[in-house]
Amino acid sequence: MSTLAERLAAAAARRQAAAPAPPPAPEPAPAPAAPAPTPPSDAAPDSTPDAPADHADHGAAPETARPETGLDATIARSIGHVGTPDPVEKAAPVQVKKVPDAGRAEVPGRHKPLPAKPEVTSGARRALVAQQQDRIEEIKANVHGQLLQQLGPQLYDAKMDQSELENRVRVVLQEVLSAQERPLSSADRSRVTQEISDDILGYGPIETYLRDPEVSEVMVNGPHSVFVERNGRIEAADATFVDEPHLRRIIDKIVSRLGRRVDESSPMVDARLPDGSRVNAVIPPLSIDGSALTIRKFAADPFTVDDLIAFGSFTPRTADFLEACVRGRLNVIVSGSTGAGKTTTLNVLSSFIPRDERIVTIEDAAELQLKQDHVVRLESRPPNIEGKGAVDIRDLVKNSLRMRPDRIIVGEVRDASALDMLQAMSTGHDGSIATVHSNGPRDTLSRIETMVLMAGMDLPMRAIREQMASAIDLIVHQTRFKDGSRHVTHITEVERMEGDVITLQDVFVYDHGAGFDATGRSLGRLRSTGLRPKFLDKMAYHNVTVDPMVFALDRS
Ligand SMILES: Nc1ncnc2c1ncn2[C@@H]1O[C@H](COP(=O)(O)OP(=O)(O)O)[C@@H](O)[C@H]1O
C-alpha cells in the first residue's frame, strides 16, 4: 500500500495528464460554489443545510456501528482506500443519496459497466470529469487523513457514546473541509462528507443500501461488484469499494463487534449487524475474486398473513386452512429453497398459535418475530476460535424438551437435529413447526431422512420412514418464481406408509396453467385438489373444524 504522499502525487500527476483542457478546473456542477477560502467559522453555516440533514437520518439508523478494532490497525489502509476508482462509478451513489427517487429510477435498468451519463462522449468532457474526480479523491484522502489524526484516540474510546462520536466526526469534517485551499461546490462538499462518514461511522459504500427499506439483501462479490435485491428482484448496485483492503476493513468492522474474526485460519464467518441483519463473509483465497459479503436485511416490520395474501403467495382460502392446521396442532414442515420465503411463512404460521400456549423457538440466527407474550427464544452458537463451546440446533432441541414447551419452532433443520425434532413431534409436542431446505414435498422427506441418518444411530430405513410418517402431518412448500415473487406451491398431507414408501397427498397445488403476463409475472394460482385430508380427525380432537367447502374443487 502506497503512502498518502505517494497517492496524492499520483493523483496530481493523473490530473495533469488528463487535463490539457483549461487549467483552472471549472466545476461541472453548476451548484452554488462556496466563496473563496473561508475560515472555518464562516463556512460552517454554509455547509450545514446539506450534511447535518443527511446525518440526522444516519445518526438514527441502527446499523451504524462504532468503529472499534477495525480502524486501529488500518489507519494507513484507510487513507489508502481513498484511491481513484472509476470516476463514473463513484459519481453515482451521491445521486441516490441526495435525490433518492431520481437515483432509484435510474438504477433498475442500469448495469454496472454502463456509464452513468451515456451522453458524455467527447474526450474533453471525459477528461474534465476525470479531473474533477481526482480532485475529490485527493480532498477525500486529505480529509480522511486529517480526521484520523485529529480524532484518532477518540475513535477507539469504547466509553464514548456513538452519537457523540458521530457529532465529533462531523465537526472535524466540517473544519477540515472548510480549511481546504480551493473551495468545493456544496454538492461535492456534502458528497465528500457523506462518503467519509459512511466509511468511518458506517459500512462504507453499502451503507446507503443498508438504510434503504426497499432493499432486502445486499450482495458483494468482490470490491467492484455489488448487487442488491429490491422488491424481490436482483439488480446491480451503484456502489463500489475502492479496493479489496477497503472491503476487508468493512467486513472486519462487522465481525469484530461480535468478537469474531475473519482471517486465513477462519476465512468464513457468520455475523449479525446490530439491527439483526444476517451477515456472511468469505475471504480469499476461498472467494476467488475478492471477499464475498452477503447481508440478509432484517425485516423491521415482518410480513403478515395479509401481506402474503396481497402478494399472491397465499390465497385467503389457504390462509384460513393453514390457520386451522396450526390451531389444530398439526406438525408442519415449511420447505423450499434458499430465499423462497420459508422463514417468513414460518413467522406467519407461528402467528396463528394461540396466546395461551408456551412457545420455544430455536434458530441459528434469531429471525422469527413472534407477537405472543409467552415465548422463549434460543439461538445456537458457533465454536470459538479454539473450536470449543459450540451449541448446535440439536443440543437446543434436546434441551427445549425440558422446558415444558407447548410448541417447538425450529428455524431451520439442517442436520441430525431432524431426529430429535421428529421425536419431539411424535411425543406430545405436536403442533411444532420447522423449516427444511428442499425442492419439493417429496424431496423434503428424503432430506429429512438423510438428516436423520446423520445422527449415526444406525436406524433401519423403514423405522425412520415410519417415524416421519407418524410425526409429520403437513408440508407447506414454497417457491421463488423468476419474477421475484414467492408462492406456496404445495400444501401436502403426509399420510401413512404404503409398503416402503410414505404416501403424500396434495391438498392445494399451484396451477401454472394460466402462464405468465408480459412482464413475466405468473398468472397461475393455488387451487384445491378437491381431496379432504385425513388429518381433519386429529384437528377435531383439538376442537378445530374446517369448513368442507375449503376443499371444494375450484374451477374458476
Ligand atoms: N411471500 C413473499 N413475497 C415476497 N417476498 C417475500 C415473501 N416471503 C419472503 N419474502 C422476502 O424474501 C426474502 C427471503 O425470505 P426468507 O423468509 O428469509 O426466505 P428463506 O427463509 O426461505 O431463506 C426476504 O427478503 C423476504 O422479505
Ligand SMILES: [Mg+2]
Ligand atoms: Mg430462512
